[in-house]
Amino acid sequence: MSRIAIIGGAGYVGLSYAAALAKLDHDVIGLDLDADKVSKLSQGCVPIFEPGLEDLLREGCAGGRLRFTADYADAVTDAEYVFLCVGTPPASDGAADMLHVRAAASSLATYARGHTIVVNKSTMPPGSAHLIADLLEHHRADSATFSVVAVS
Numbered sequence: 001m002s003r004i005a006i007i008g009g010a011g012y013v014g015l016s017y018a019a020a021l022a023k024l025d026h027d028v029i030g031l032d033l034d035a036d037k038v039s040k041l042s043q044g045c046v047p048i049f050e051p052g053l054e055d056l057l058r059e060g061c062a063g064g065r066l067r068f069t070a071d072y073a074d075a076v077t078d079a080e081y082v083f084l085c086v087g088t089p090p091a092s093d094g095a096a097d098m099l100h101v102r103a104a105a106s107s108l109a110t111y112a113r114g115h116t117i118v119v120n121k122s123t124m125p126p127g128s129a130h131l132i133a134d135l136l137e138h139h140r141a142d143s144a145t146f147s148v149v150a151v152s
């Protein structure tokens with residue numbers, strides 16, 4: 001089974017992915033900068049309603065396959081796969097605002113070690129994998145390498 005970090009792991013998409021991947025027996029850490037949501041999730045309180053999600057989260061946490069943190073080093077240093085699930089709200093011109101994606105990719109690069117497969121799950125315009133790859137390359141530690149994957 002794989003070690004997986006989900007950036008934006010307390011949001012709608014990230015939380016669902018975290019719970020589902022833990023159900024598949026992966027070792028999952030949900031990383032989110034919203035410390036309040038992380039604290040509530042760590043206590044078993046689910047901030048969103050999605051049928052079946054609460055049971056999956058409880059099962060994953062109780063089985064030691066799922067936990068939550070607000071600490072990038074804790075989440076990504078040993079991760080084999082990192083899913084980017086941060087928000088990309090519409091900017092004033094209607095395009096996806098990549099502010100959170102840029103921040104997440106830069107922080108990820110700073111703390112990752114070894115080889116990491118980065119999976120873009122956030123909604124992004126075509127070609128954004130190149131933007132992510134450039135950010136990772138710019139901020140990475142000497143020992144870190146990345147492969148970037150885009151999924152719809």
Ligand SMILES: NC(=O)c1ccc[n+]([C@@H]2O[C@H](COP(=O)([O-])OP(=O)(O)OC[C@H]3O[C@@H](n4cnc5c(N)ncnc54)[C@H](O)[C@@H]3O)[C@@H](O)[C@H]2O)c1
Nearest residue numbers: 008010011012013032033034085086087088100104122123
């Ligand atoms: N909600 C949906 O049904 C849905 C469906 C398809 C695609 N999407 C796409 O998935 C992405 C996520 O959507 P969502 O609805 O889960 O958003 P959301 O706002 O519910 O969750 C995003 C989370 O990312 C966290 N975050 C922001 N910046 C961060 C950073 N730098 N590091 C760590 N965490 C950070 C936020 O605290 C938040 O908890 C968006 O691009 C959205 O367009 C959403």
